[in-house]
Amino acid sequence: MTTRTVRIAISGLGNLGARFIKLMLDKRNELRDRYDLDLVIVAAVDSRGAAQDPRGLDLNLVLNTKESTGTIGNYPRCGTLGMTSLDLAGQVSADVWCDATPVNIDRKAEPGISCIRTAMRRGMHVVTPNKGPIVLFYQELTQLARECGVQLRFGGTVAGGLPALYIGRRDLRGARIERMEAIPNLVTGFILDHIAAGSSWEQALDLAKGEGVLEADPSWDLDGWDAAAKLVILTNAVLSYPTRLEDVELTGITGLSTQDIRSGRRMRLLATAVRAGSGYELRVAPQSLSEDHPLAHLGPKEMGITYYTDIYGTITATIKEETPLPSAATMLRDILDIMLKTEA
Secondary structure (H helix, E strand, C coil), X not given: CCCEEEEEEEECCCHHHHHHHHHHHHHHHHHHHHHXXXXXXXXXXXXXXXXXXXXXXXXXXXXXXXXXXCCHHHCCCCEEECCCHHHHXXXXXXXXXXXXXXXXXXXXXXXXXXXXXXXXXXXXXXECCCHHHHHHHHXXXXXXXXXXXXXXXXXXXXXXXXXXXXXHHHHCCCCXXXXXXXXXXXXXXXXXXXXHCCCCHHXXXXXXXXXXXXXXXXXXXXXXXXXXXXXXXXXXXXXXXXCCHHHCEECCCCCCCHHHHCCCXXXXXXXXXXXXXXXXXXXXXXXXXXXXXXXXXXXXXXXXXXXXXXXCCEEEEEEECCCCHHHHHHHHHHHHHHHHHHHC
């Protein structure tokens, strides 16, 4: 069988983007042997510049240039300082656009959303773990993908490497989902477990920062917005129920006392969607889980989801994510899903 070349452009070379590049280095030969696909990074862009080469960038040089100079724009011969991700999306020749830029819901999901629109209109499939565009523009983007004849994949937007969306959209076809419960945010569970074990709030937050699981501004996680955003994506994509962030009843974990957390039962920030008439009631709030709850035994670096269905019973999937690698690997999973389907 002839090996098929897949040209990939990636926007964002932070934690997830750099790990994805390393993954391509490690997996390239294996992917060629298993799937007859040669995944080639033909372009990369960060906040200060870009590099592109239709023959494929040297991935070791991509990582070294970014680490040593701070921007891929200094890539030898093929780099351009000052080129933006939107500039690149408007000119690069690629099969897949990967958006690994930071979540910017407060800035209307820019620059990710404009680049995704441009890439799709130019005939590129889109893969992204960036929640912002999917939370704010799900209906528009899915319609645009259909109109442009391209695929949109966003498996990494919910619960890191856990295939929560794949299970709901593919494996539960034909079912009516009566209830969905998820613990899609890792850092809140990490903090709650350390407080339950005796740490103070300040100590638990410091531990989370030291582990690299808490952002410099912790409010996105602690106030429940991250979990709510993931619930919105699940509700739109799996339950086919049009939903916005403002539809979620939201309570974070900052109002909990140490006594609440040390009650003896596992405390988690739980995201729930419960069928109500023709729609769903959506809620994110801390909950003390009973011993028999399917998600009650998740550890401090674990996430999970439970689907309660009419014909497939109750299905639970969990993930232990010690590093961001599984989240970065979702881009590979999504690319393979697109390419193996378009090849069939």
